[in-house]
Amino acid sequence: MVYTDLPYDAETKAGFARALFDHLDRGTTDLAPEVLEIDARVYSDPALAVRERADLFGHVPIIAAHGSELPNRNDFLVAQLPNNEVVLVRQADGQVRGFVNTCRHRGARLVNEDSGSRRFFSCRYHGWSYAGDGSLRAIADEPTFGTVDKSCLGLKEVPVEERHGFVWVVDSAAGDRKIDIGEWLGAEFEASLSALEMDRYTCYVAGNFDVDINWKVLMDAFLDGYHIAYAHTGTVAPYFYNNLQTWQPMGRHGRMVSARKSIDKVRGQDPETAEIDRHITVAHFLMPNMSVLRQPDHLEVLNFVPAPGTATGTRMQMRILTREPAVTDEQKARWDKNWNILMAVLRDEDLVVNEGLQKAVSNQDIGPLYFGRNEIANQHFHRWMAAALDDPRHWG
Numbered sequence: 001m002v003y004t005d006l007p008y009d010a011e012t013k014a015g016f017a018r019a020l021f022d023h024l025d026r027g028t029t030d031l032a033p034e035v036l037e038i039d040a041r042v043y044s045d046p047a048l049a050v051r052e053r054a055d056l057f058g059h060v061p062i063i064a065a066h067g068s069e070l071p072n073r074n075d076f077l078v079a080q081l082p083n084n085e086v087v088l089v090r091q092a093d094g095q096v097r098g099f100v101n102t103c104r105h106r107g108a109r110l111v112n113e114d115s116g117s118r119r120f121f122s123c124r125y126h127g128w129s130y131a132g133d134g135s136l137r138a139i140a141d142e143p144t145f146g147t148v149d150k151s152c153l154g155l156k157e158v159p160v161e162e163r164h165g166f167v168w169v170v171d172s173a174a175g176d177r178k179i180d181i182g183e184w185l186g187a188e189f190e191a192s193l194s195a196l197e198m199d200r201y202t203c204y205v206a207g208n209f210d211v212d213i214n215w216k217v218l219m220d221a222f223l224d225g226y227h228i229a230y231a232h233t234g235t236v237a238p239y240f241y242n243n244l245q246t247w248q249p250m251g252r253h254g255r256m257v258s259a260r261k262s263i264d265k266v267r268g269q270d271p272e273t274a275e276i277d278r279h280i281t282v283a284h285f286l287m288p289n290m291s292v293l294r295q296p297d298h299l300e301v302l303n304f305v306p307a308p309g310t311a312t313g314t315r316m317q318m319r320i321l322t323r324e325p326a327v328t329d330e331q332k333a334r335w336d337k338n339w340n341i342l343m344a345v346l347r348d349e350d351l352v353v354n355e356g357l358q359k360a361v362s363n364q365d366i367g368p369l370y371f372g373r374n375e376i377a378n379q380h381f382h383r384w385m386a387a388a389l390d391d392p393r394h395w396g
């Protein structure tokens with residue numbers, strides 16, 4: 001196994017060790033001040049789903065791809081976001097731009113492949129053709145079409161920024177939306193994320209899963225370290241301590257550190273010097289819908305993207321990023337094995353439980369739901385969501 005050292009300074013690592021050792025000794029975990037009650041309709045209300053798309057996802061940046069998925073000029077990738085399906089295109093100057101994947105003529109889906117490399121995009125319906133910068137190059141049989149201003153009929157563009165190795169998009173072509181990832185992440189959280197050097201990783205595999213589960217149900221499943229011992233008995237439960245983590249809010253986002261059972265090997269040691277790097281998982285939760293999990297030898301990135309036009313449909317995107325590109329059969333076999341484990345955890349356990357939950361919370365007479373003090377990261381998420389929707393001009 002190729003482990004990389006935890007990319008944090010000695011004081012930060014010692015802080016992780018102190019907190020986790022202390023929780024282990026006392027049978028505790030980080031706690032919120034009180035139990036939080038929420039209305040179960042947040043997972044199914046169609047009116048709320050419409051507001052989330054308009055007031056939240058139309059304004060805040062979300063990850064649409066890793067840069068390594070479109071490394072070269074003219075490379076493109078299609079991403080389904082909450083409001084629009086977009087085509088991301090690597091430009092001649094190396095920047096990535098994003099366009100709504102709809103032909104400006106009569107609305108055909110312009111790009112029908114998931115990814116590839118093209119100098120221009122022709123619509124399969126009537127042959128209009130667009131350059132990689134989104135501009136309309138040619139109208140088929142133009143003299144018969146009539147007079148239109150081609151310079152105004154380029155593809156609708158969404159704001160894009162590439163940072164920390166990822167391509168971020170604000171999912172709106174309204175024209176008045178800005179994108180500023182540094183501002184969005186905040187200095188402290190951004191420092192914690194940039195230590196991971198995600199721009200030096202390569203996306204080994206990206207998978208999409210379309211499920212009938214509200215995106216917040218899925219986000220909740222990853223924010224919660226309380227279910228591992230019960231829902232993951234067939235997979236990872238033997239390897240992780242249940243209900244034992246530290247939660248550090250960092251502005252609107254937050255960082256969670258969990259202990260693997262292998263931490264017992266270093267548990268009696270001085271926290272200042274104990275080598276905990278291989279024994280913990282560091283998760284960064286990015287509001288509103290993303291998680292970057294640092295495993296000791298790779299990254300797992302999850303996005304829970306609300307599907308357009310539905311209150312409960314979600315496209316879950318999962319990526320494995322590796323420090324070195326997988327070239328040999330041996331390397332590929334190793335990451336395929338990791339992927340299959342993730343699949344088993346998700347498909348056979350998390351998704352089964354949460355499909356049931358989605359149906360069950362649609363029962364009419366269920367009363368409120370509760371997040372315990374130990375579900376501190378979930379509480380952060382739900383409080384943040386409520387505040388963000390309350391005043392969409394000031395997220396967080």
Ligand code: FES
Nearest residue numbers: 103105106123126
């Ligand atoms: S809809 Fe694209 S060319 Fe007609």
Ligand SMILES: [Fe+2]
Nearest residue numbers: 221227231350
């Ligand atoms: Fe889970």
